[in-house]
Amino acid sequence: MKLRVNDHETEFDAPPDMPLLWVLRDELGLTGTKFGCGVAACGACTVEVDGVAMRSCVVPASALAGRSVRTIEGSPDRIVAALQAAWVRHQTPQCGYCQGGMILAAASLLRQNPAPGDADIDQAITNLCRCGTYQRIRAAIHDAAKTLQGARA
Amino acid sequence: MNRSLTPALNRRRFLLTGAALGGGLLVGCSGQRLGEGATFDPVDGQVALNAWVKITPDDRVIVAAPRSEMGQGVHTGLAQLLADELDARWDQVSVEAAPLARVYANTALLLNVSPLLPDDDGLLARLTRASLQTVGYALALQVTGGSSSIRDAWEPLRLAGATARQQLLVVAAARLQVPLAELTVQDGLVRHAASGRTLRFGELAQAAAALPAPSDVSLKPASARRLIGQPVPRTDIPVKVNGQARFGIDTRLPGLLYAAIRQCPVFGGPVLGGRLRPFDLQAARALPGVKDVLILNEQAVVVLAGNTWTAQQAVNALPLQWDEGPHAQLDSAAVSAQLRAALQDSGLHGGTRFRHQGDADAVLAQAPAQRRLQAEYEVPFLAHAALEPVNCTAQVKGGQVTVWCGTQAPSLAQWLAARVADVDTDQVTVHVPLLGGGFGRRLESDMVEQAVAVALRTQGAPVKLTWSREEDLQHDMYRPAAMARFEAALDEQGRPLAWRNSVAAPSIGLSTMQRLLPSLAMDMPDKNQIEGAFELPYAVPNLEVRQFRCATPVPVGSWRSVGHSYNAFFTECFLDELAHAAGQDPVAYRLSLLAQQPRHQAVLKAAAQRAGWGQPLPAGRARGVALHESFGSVCAQVAEVALEGGRLRVHRVVAAIDCGTVVNPDTVDAQLQSAIVYGLSAALMGEITLKDGRVQQRNFPDYDAIRLADMPRIDTVLLPSTSAPGGVGEPGTPPVAPAVANACFALSGERLRRLPLRPTQQVKTT
Numbered sequence: 001m002k003l004r005v006n007d008h009e010t011e012f013d014a015p016p017d018m019p020l021l022w023v024l025r026d027e028l029g030l031t032g033t034k035f036g037c038g039v040a041a042c043g044a045c046t047v048e049v050d051g052v053a054m055r056s057c058v059v060p061a062s063a064l065a066g067r068s069v070r071t072i073e074g075s076p077d078r079i080v081a082a083l084q085a086a087w088v089r090h091q092t093p094q095c096g097y098c099q100g101g102m103i104l105a106a107a108s109l110l111r112q113n114p115a116p117g118d119a120d121i122d123q124a125i126t127n128l129c130r131c132g133t134y135q136r137i138r139a140a141i142h143d144a145a146k147t148l149q150g151a152r153a
Numbered sequence: 154m155n156r157s158l159t160p161a162l163n164r165r166r167f168l169l170t171g172a173a174l175g176g177g178l179l180v181g182c183s184g185q186r187l188g189e190g191a192t193f194d195p196v197d198g199q200v201a202l203n204a205w206v207k208i209t210p211d212d213r214v215i216v217a218a219p220r221s222e223m224g225q226g227v228h229t230g231l232a233q234l235l236a237d238e239l240d241a242r243w244d245q246v247s248v249e250a251a252p253l254a255r256v257y258a259n260t261a262l263l264l265n266v267s268p269l270l271p272d273d274d275g276l277l278a279r280l281t282r283a284s285l286q287t288v289g290y291a292l293a294l295q296v297t298g299g300s301s302s303i304r305d306a307w308e309p310l311r312l313a314g315a316t317a318r319q320q321l322l323v324v325a326a327a328r329l330q331v332p333l334a335e336l337t338v339q340d341g342l343v344r345h346a347a348s349g350r351t352l353r354f355g356e357l358a359q360a361a362a363a364l365p366a367p368s369d370v371s372l373k374p375a376s377a378r379r380l381i382g383q384p385v386p387r388t389d390i391p392v393k394v395n396g397q398a399r400f401g402i403d404t405r406l407p408g409l410l411y412a413a414i415r416q417c418p419v420f421g422g423p424v425l426g427g428r429l430r431p432f433d434l435q436a437a438r439a440l441p442g443v444k445d446v447l448i449l450n451e452q453a454v455v456v457l458a459g460n461t462w463t464a465q466q467a468v469n470a471l472p473l474q475w476d477e478g479p480h481a482q483l484d485s486a487a488v489s490a491q492l493r494a495a496l497q498d499s500g501l502h503g504g505t506r507f508r509h510q511g512d513a514d515a516v517l518a519q520a521p522a523q524r525r526l527q528a529e530y531e532v533p534f535l536a537h538a539a540l541e542p543v544n545c546t547a548q549v550k551g552g553q554v555t556v557w558c559g560t561q562a563p564s565l566a567q568w569l570a571a572r573v574a575d576v577d578t579d580q581v582t583v584h585v586p587l588l589g590g591g592f593g594r595r596l597e598s599d600m601v602e603q604a605v606a607v608a609l610r611t612q613g614a615p616v617k618l619t620w621s622r623e624e625d626l627q628h629d630m631y632r633p634a635a636m637a638r639f640e641a642a643l644d645e646q647g648r649p650l651a652w653r654n655s656v657a658a659p660s661i662g663l664s665t666m667q668r669l670l671p672s673l674a675m676d677m678p679d680k681n682q683i684e685g686a687f688e689l690p691y692a693v694p695n696l697e698v699r700q701f702r703c704a705t706p707v708p709v710g711s712w713r714s715v716g717h718s719y720n721a722f723f724t725e726c727f728l729d730e731l732a733h734a735a736g737q738d739p740v741a742y743r744l745s746l747l748a749q750q751p752r753h754q755a756v757l758k759a760a761a762q763r764a765g766w767g768q769p770l771p772a773g774r775a776r777g778v779a780l781h782e783s784f785g786s787v788c789a790q791v792a793e794v795a796l797e798g799g800r801l802r803v804h805r806v807v808a809a810i811d812c813g814t815v816v817n818p819d820t821v822d823a824q825l826q827s828a829i830v831y832g833l834s835a836a837l838m839g840e841i842t843l844k845d846g847r848v849q850q851r852n853f854p855d856y857d858a859i860r861l862a863d864m865p866r867i868d869t870v871l872l873p874s875t876s877a878p879g880g881v882g883e884p885g886t887p888p889v890a891p892a893v894a895n896a897c898f899a900l901s902g903e904r905l906r907r908l909p910l911r912p913t914q915q916v917k918t919t
Contacts, residue, residue: 128857
């Protein structure tokens, strides 16, 4: 099976129904994408597929042939880089387990909406953080959005 | 620097609390907490000056972190303590997980089991605390929990930094041929101001390590601290934004086998639990991709495969049937009935009395009915639901056992792994990667015992056992279900004259011993069951607090803030009932009963002021307050709530805390937010229910928690203090449920006495 992950063509051997999450983690060694629930309820496994956030625990890798997958390990584009920098400025992560998924969910939001309001963030970022870092996540998304808009202006 | 190295100024010997009683107690000996450099495993030219700090040839300072990093920022906090005394630059400091060794024992952990009142500083109390510290050291408890890490490290880590600094200075003085008193350390360099000469740590370390540790060194006065008290950036953050952080579940090894597990759904433990009925093992082993199928103690099935997905699919496909044992009928109603019966059948005088003053019985018996209140409160079992599911990797090869596990208790993990593998503990190595949340679940070692048991049967191949979320929620060691019955009598001014509180709940101590050492498990008084109830800080002349321990088949364990998590809800809501009965403002009423508690008063006032207590709110909103001391810190919270679509909506929480000296204010702010969200998730939606002997909740869709859209604005206030640090990870959790419940009462007049909070009334229209 072939898949484009973080701008590299990869090849692996896996059952056709194996979700992308497990291909990334167990076959490709990309453990930044996390297992949290297996039923697309928590978002720890969020990756971007062609720039759109997707919960990789319920998507068979075989369904993604020809599409481009970004994981948190991927070389950051300007949006992801701005989010990562904002995440550090706000000292957002606690345990950190959900944060890769959070950042990629936020990246997908900023691609579609460069200046999201609180309600947009509420609606788009439905990932679970058991450490309760939400207030800093919200602040970091606003901060990254401002940085990106400033850079564009 | 205004620190003097002359003996006259700021000089003290660095002895733990126990040593104040004579200096002879075990942990009072500072040398034992300093340890030997060799313990910290110096490699690649590193030089260890003691067990806590290594210096590299290029001047990096590496601090030993024997506590598990689960997001609470402990690695950073420990490093701040040491680096501040060493006068290192923060950007030259890094942190490395420490190996298992007695020098790293947590001597503050067991303070949490002492049934002393927090402000008791008498001789007996001090002796008790010193003894508990000594026991922690003797047992080499390398455990992260009980909000104890910084409390334990406060003296030894600063001492380790100051001692290392002194050794570097002695060498520098000899090299530069100047008096030591003319030297300072600034920004990670030893400086001789008069000549402008400097020396680097890296060029002094080797000779410094050859010196004996100086027998007395000076610690800085608070005014000279440069890192303690500063919001320095956490050392673990950069890897947590780019996917490089390694959690236990991310362990990868050559030849790794991936394991999935299904455990007997009915509780009862090894003796009274259910049993797996025989099934076709040969057919199971023939499932696609399956490498082996193993049965553990007739109570669990493990499937091994080449990846996690295949193992999970196979274990789901197995036609498993269970003889469910004697507890197959257990349900939540039965547990409630058991708790209620304990409170009723035992009468007023059963159980264990944890607090007694005056004569509550007589006063309650004589009080007129219109000035007597009674109420029953209840909370359910709760799961921890850390986002990283329970997992452990183990390898047994050549008589050596290696464990990779994000555990809060590596010393227990080592001991249990050795017991399962039937080897000595020194043949077991435990690696502790980052923890994807702990909250008390990772104090348990069940996953370690399972992984080692499997690894014993794989001919040396390493095994990573990953639980599904369903297993994680259905086989937790739960926060106990609990119930309280209160009676109180007020005087004519509305002040409490008598207060009687009886709390029924399982004992975590007993449940833990049944898991670890069943032959020694005894039903005995358990401070953790009643903590937060018996320490009542309010002035009540006649006071009685009793514990009723109710064993159930459900395993129970420590859940962020442990007994405080429910006793604060019970106590602070009932106190609110008293304030209402007295016709008084809840903040003013509390303050009137806290004349002897200046710390509590200050914290409560700070929270009320920041929250704008007493100032008008938009229509449909109300505030509630709660105040609670736990883990050496006092925290007050004001919640601002509304009812939206029949559900409670929390718009804002203000939290004020006195946690002693603040080591990192940004971390304290983060931990308060975290503790509040954790407690709020439980208060609004957390409930583990039982039916047919098993947990009904399966995954996040039916055991959910606060998400971004439900997140209240949280404001934190850190009170200044010169006392030693208190705990930080847990004290923010207990007050939030009562603050929200009290706000709900203020809003609708409905007094909710059960968690999770499910209002049935609408907003008061008057």
